[in-house]
Amino acid sequence: MNRLEGKSAVVTGAAKGIGRATAELFAREGARLVVNDVDEAGLEDLEGRLSGEGAEVVSVVGDVSSVEDAKKIIGAAVESFGRVDVLVANAGVIPLNNIVDATPEDWDHVMAVDGRGMFLTCKFAVEAMLNQEDPGGSIICLSSISGMAGQAEQSTYGPAKFVATGITKHLAVEWAARGIRVNAVAPGTIATEAVRDLPEDYVAPMKEAHPIGRLGEPSEVANAILFLASDEASFVTGAILPVDGGYLAR
Template sequence: MTGLLDGKVALVTGASSGIGRATAIAFASAGAKVVVASRRLVESEETVRLIKETGGEAIFVKTDVSNAAEVEALVNKTVKTYGRLDCACNNAGIGGNSGLIIDDISEEDWDRLVNVNFKGTWLCLKYEIRAMLKQNSGAIVNVASVGAVVGVPGYAIYSATKSAVITLTRTAAIEYAKSGIRVNVVSPGAIETDMLASLPVDLIAQLPTAHPIGRIGKPEEIAKTVVWLCSDATSFITGHNMMIDGGYTAQ
């Protein structure tokens, strides 16, 4: 993918590990200057180091995506540093405590997941699109989940927030299509991340065979798709939810 995004500027939230880190590195490998955003300082600085180690250019901006002022500052810092914003991957998200809708889920659980996964994505879109409107171009990829399109018992809030991200993506794509801005979303299946590792051991053991491909996915496989969706190779694609799930939802 070398050279696919030469001269572009890309922003990645939740870039301290997993899919976010892999995407930041993939953007840099494709020729983009990268802004790494996350709440985690040490891990994010490691992402920047990994990018620079291979000759890429990157900066870190500490950001809580559920805070409007911090998201606005993130985008402003991006534009101030690099002059523009061409690509964004809104990946920041958190998992939820498993539990039944009636008995186990608290209002605190609801607010925490909605604020980061849904509100956070909306805030990122809001300020990213404002920057992209000034240049009449841009490509954004949000990150949802296979859980957004199938029921996952015990993970109702997480699934609901990710489903909301898909609808938000489609609406944004329609609203800004004529402004040269494309907005798509990817829905990963089970991927080797810290979030996956936090699941119950017995559930993790079932995941490889639950996917027709017979294995869990890798963060780099999501990252390459995000970069592709931000490139000119997909200039006629917007409002699309791409399943990257090893065939899980094809069953």
């Protein structure tokens, strides 16, 4: 449908999982892409495949928690395509631990990537969106059901996703009058590469926790992100959209 035809979009954490599915969908919808990850090999594979299918793609290897790298990621869209229309702030780590087993270093790591990294990429994207000839844009942050409800074994990851929820709401109010929409998706348990590698006896209870009775697919989250990125969501800002098979409705 070319819902992003000609738009410049940045997707962080694009080498695998939800980020990869989002980049693939955006390319099919006509976006010009900057894709980012710390996984250089995975990023090269994605860029090569999408470029081979005719998409305009620039890859930037970098750590979103680094000021220099975050600037470089957003700057690549401005340098390559002249503007930033969409940011998907997806990069993150997902540690599973309770507060007894978690270390201060665990906390610092997840907050650096999931918290500080989201802050930095949003900051530089907003700056770019304000300064371009036609100001405005759409930012989609990746929150989680763990950023909207309490869960066991989420003593570090869950609070980081509450950061994502908070950034979304505050930035949405702060920049709505300047044409910048900020929303988030809150996925349930998604069948990414990491989840598929877990033992079935660990995954089975996850499936049962979602009323639909299965895990979500990365493409299903990507579809929700596409809606929020597109002009179809022109009157939507500050929303946290669950993509969770009914988990939060219980």
